[in-house]
């Protein structure tokens with residue numbers, strides 16, 4: 590088994606048994622993450638919703654449909670990227686993540702990022718953008734997602750240089766065609782970088 594596969598399996602096993610915060614009591618399945626272990630890009634969402642909680646798969650509801658459409662618009666099948674979340678367990682009624690939950694759960698995402706060693710981290714929505722910018726020492730770049738979506742921030746990860754691209758959360762485009770257009774434009778930036786990485 591390749592190192593990355595072994596590491597991701599270890600993270601999966603730990604997540605399934607996790608009792609580090611109370612969310613394990615109310616969730617159905619943890620949503621560990623899914624996709625290509627050699628992905629050049631990781632998409633980071635906030636937390637599983639109802640559909641994800643039932644299936645254990647990230648972004649499999651309406652927001653996931655939008656994400657698939659956005660990926661298709663730049664010629665990327667879902668299988669070519671990796672999709673994860675800050676929280677692996679669903680907060681009841683989809684409430685916002687709490688600080689203690691992020692603190693308990695985020696190390697799993699951090700380990701996933703370090704195992705996959707992506708070139709790009711695309712942060713979906715405000716929570717993910719704040720978390721990822723902070724993680725890579727870019728606190729001073731944090732602004733509302735309406736200000737920083739589609740911008741590209743360079744950071745130094747332990748495994749090399751990465752680009753961080755904050756994006757609107759796909760859920761905002763479920764019923765809003767303008768937002769989908771904005772997201773599509775921002776995805777073109779990703780397309781460019783992926784083409785240059787080939």
Ligand code: URA
Pocket residue numbers: 620634635636637638641646647648649652653674
């Ligand atoms: N929203 C998220 O942030 N993550 C999911 O997995 C689904 C919806």
